[in-house]
Amino acid sequence: MERDTTNYYEAFGGQAFFADLVSQFYAQVATNEILRPMYPESDMKGAAQRLQMFLEQYWGGPTKYQEERGHPRLRMRHAGFHINPAAKDAWLECMRKAVDGVEMTPEHREKLWRYLEGAALHMVNSFD
Numbered sequence: 001m002e003r004d005t006t007n008y009y010e011a012f013g014g015q016a017f018f019a020d021l022v023s024q025f026y027a028q029v030a031t032n033e034i035l036r037p038m039y040p041e042s043d044m045k046g047a048a049q050r051l052q053m054f055l056e057q058y059w060g061g062p063t064k065y066q067e068e069r070g071h072p073r074l075r076m077r078h079a080g081f082h083i084n085p086a087a088k089d090a091w092l093e094c095m096r097k098a099v100d101g102v103e104m105t106p107e108h109r110e111k112l113w114r115y116l117e118g119a120a121l122h123m124v125n126s127f128d
C-alpha cells in the first residue's frame with residue numbers, strides 16, 4: 001500500500017479552515033449547559049487559540065502549539081476536568097455542528113470526524 005503523504009492541513013483549507021471550524025465550535029460551547037461552565041469565562045479566546053493551534057499541528061500545519069504549549073499530552077491536560085460520557089457527547093455535539101458548518105469534501109469531513117470521535121472518547125476520565 002502506498003504511504004498517504006497528503007498534507008491534510010492544506011487539503012482541508014489551511015489556517016482559514018481551522019479558524020472557521022474552531023470559531024463555530026466555541027459558538028456552540030458558549031450556549032451548551034454542560035460545557036460552558038467548564039471553560040475559562042475570561043479566556044475563551046485563549047481556549048479557542050489553543051484548540052486551533054493543536055488541530056493545525058495535528059493535521060500537518062504549523063507547529064505553534066508545540067512551541068507555545070510543549071508536548072500535547074492531551075489526556076493529562078484534561079485530567080482536571082470532569083469528562084464523563086455526557087460531557088464527551090456534549091463536546092461531540094458541538095463539534096458535529098462545527099464540522100457540518102464548514103466547507104469540505106465528504107471524504108475529508110469523514111476523516112476529520114472519525115479522528116475527533118476517537119480523540120473525544122480517549123479524553124473520558126470519569127463515569128459519574
Ligand code: HEM
Pocket residue numbers: 035038039040043046047048050051054069074077078081083087088091092116119120121123124
Ligand atoms: C471529550 C470532551 C472534551 C471536553 C469536555 C474538553 C474540555 C476542555 C476544557 C474545559 C479545556 C480548557 C480550555 C482552555 O483553557 O484551553 C480544554 C482544553 C483543550 N482541549 Fe479539550 N475537551 C474535550 C475533548 C478534546 C478533544 C477531543 C481534543 C482534541 C482533538 C481537545 C483539545 C484540547 C486542547 C488542545 C486544549 C488546550 C490544552 C492546553 O494547551 O492547555 N479536547 N478542553
